[in-house]
Amino acid sequence: MGRSNEFVARYRFTTGEGLHLADMDPADTGRLMSKQKAQAALAKGIEKLSTLQERLYAQDRWAVLLVFQGMDAAGKDGTIKHVMSGVNPQGCEVHSFKVPSTEELDHDFLWRCVVRLPERGRIGIFNRSCYEEVLVVRVHPELLERQRLPSGLVGRRIWKERFEDINALERHLARNGTRILKFFLHVSRGEQRKRFLERLDTPEKRWKFSSADITERPHWDAYMTAYEEMLRGTATRNAPWYVVPADHKWFAHYVVAEAVIAALEELDLAFPKVDRVREKELRRVRTELMAE
Numbered sequence: 001m002g003r004s005n006e007f008v009a010r011y012r013f014t015t016g017e018g019l020h021l022a023d024m025d026p027a028d029t030g031r032l033m034s035k036q037k038a039q040a041a042l043a044k045g046i047e048k049l050s051t052l053q054e055r056l057y058a059q060d061r062w063a064v065l066l067v068f069q070g071m072d073a074a075g076k077d078g079t080i081k082h083v084m085s086g087v088n089p090q091g092c093e094v095h096s097f098k099v100p101s102t103e104e105l106d107h108d109f110l111w112r113c114v115v116r117l118p119e120r121g122r123i124g125i126f127n128r129s130c131y132e133e134v135l136v137v138r139v140h141p142e143l144l145e146r147q148r149l150p151s152g153l154v155g156r157r158i159w160k161e162r163f164e165d166i167n168a169l170e171r172h173l174a175r176n177g178t179r180i181l182k183f184f185l186h187v188s189r190g191e192q193r194k195r196f197l198e199r200l201d202t203p204e205k206r207w208k209f210s211s212a213d214i215t216e217r218p219h220w221d222a223y224m225t226a227y228e229e230m231l232r233g234t235a236t237r238n239a240p241w242y243v244v245p246a247d248h249k250w251f252a253h254y255v256v257a258e259a260v261i262a263a264l265e266e267l268d269l270a271f272p273k274v275d276r277v278r279e280k281e282l283r284r285v286r287t288e289l290m291a292e
């Protein structure tokens with residue numbers, strides 16, 4: 001087990017057993033790791049990621065899917081921006097899932113995510129995802145109404161059924177060479193308040209503030225319950241959840257980077273080998289170029 005792997009194992013869940021959000025401290029900084037140390041390690045990690053991604057792309061066997069979930073202002077955008085800053089944009093696609101369009105609502109709830117899945121050799125990043133379907137939709141039942149499902153199909157078991165369907169999709173993807181990592185950026189209610197105030201007080205951040213953010217705050221407990229059930233119902237070996245302490249952005253960035261590095265290192269990525277026939281051909285081309 002590599003060094004990254006050992007460190008992130010504390011935040012990784014491959015089963016829902018024993019997963020209680022209340023036991024996890026959003027302000028955790030990994031046994032008092034210092035901010036400076038984490039930032040220096042992150043800079044190194046970003047370089048490593050860049051090399052690993054080059055190999056992922058060249059090898060063209062595996063795809064990688066990174067899913068980010070979290071309450072508003074949990075730091076999804078910032079984490080994606082920092083952790084992926086060294087990655088070649090050609091091998092990486094980010095997609096942000098917003099309120100579904102009418103076209104999207106006319107399809108099954110996984111459809112819009114499925115069409116955005118990364119190709120082999122690529123890293124796909126989901127900023128929010130089909131998990132919203134068991135979070136915001138669960139907290140606001142009127143959103144489920146809008147999906148126009150036949151009434152006989154909507155019962156008390158619907159959330160559990162959605163967990164099963166998501167798990168089945170993720171297992172299918174894993175079997176076809178997509179490595180999935182899911183990050184829940186775990187921010188505290190107090191820290192969210194602080195960040196909202198910062199957005200309101202800083203002119204460059206004000207655009208980020210949406211009044212909808214405030215309307216969700218009274219539902220905090222309902223969200224936490226939905227998150228916990230979702231984490232417990234969908235943490236699997238094929239697609240583990242990382243519960244990332246996110247009150248300190250520098251720590252969250254570090255944990256996510258280490259988790260991605262550990263997962264990529266496990267894939268045994270290597271540049272494709274050139275066979276003998278091709279090698280001969282390349283030597284001939286080289287001689288020709290030299291002779292010009």
Ligand code: ATP
Pocket residue numbers: 072073077096097098099100127128129132133136137143208210212
């Ligand atoms: P920011 O951090 O900039 O606020 P954001 O991801 O919150 O980014 P917004 O446009 O503010 O982006 O919000 C997207 C909204 O879409 C969220 O409130 C989210 O809950 C909602 N949403 C996403 N997926 C679904 C879905 N399947 N059904 C209903 N609402 C959804």
Ligand code: MG
Pocket residue numbers: 072210213
């Ligand atoms: Mg928002």
